[in-house]
Amino acid sequence: MKRGFYILMILCAALMVVSCDKTKSYTERLKDERKAIERLIDREGIKVLKDYPADGVFKENEFVKLDNDVYLNVIDSGNGERAVLGQTKVLCRFEANGILDADTSIYVNNLIYGVGYYGYPTEFIFGYNVYSGETRSYPPDYFVGEGLATGLYHVGNEALIKLIVPFKRMGTTFQSSYSPIYYSKVKYTFEK
Secondary structure, three states: OHHHHHHHHHHHHHHHHHHOOOOOOHHHHHHHHHHHHHHHHHHHOOEEEOOOOOOOOOOOOEEEEOOOOOEEEEEEOOOOOOOOOOOOEEEEEEEEEEOHHHOOOEEEOOEEEOOOOOOOOEEEEOOOOOEOOOOOOOHHHHHOOHHHHHHHHOOOOOOEEEEEEOHHHOOHHHHHOOOOEEEEEEEEEEOO
């Protein structure tokens, strides 16, 4: 009888521990992200286009949602020189904000960073979309990923764009923290 009681107590304790877990599921994180992107679109007065404009010209608050769920707005398409997949080294300057829960700061490795990276470039090789230099602890490098490079499929050297990037298209740091990012300014410059 005592043995059955102890087993029952252990099962009850295990159920309480499992039911008290406050960790969000991946599905809940995707739902939170979708709501945050919708709030950003409403707050900024963004119009989402169904198709990329035929003439390549966007109005100030027009974005197109691309196949990889990244939203793109082209301010200046650049000088016509296009990046070559796997070969072009890109220097990228940007301003970025987290968009979950109206964040204005970005958390990277438990440190808080706000807007202001526009003067400090990060670099990557188009197609590899990971930082291409030597190992260093340099916060702008954490932003390099598929999302930041997505614009290069549509614009060229010296282009200026805006992006809304879901966490699954960011670099590993933001994927692991489930942080989508709004790039209010991205400038691509090809290294010669």
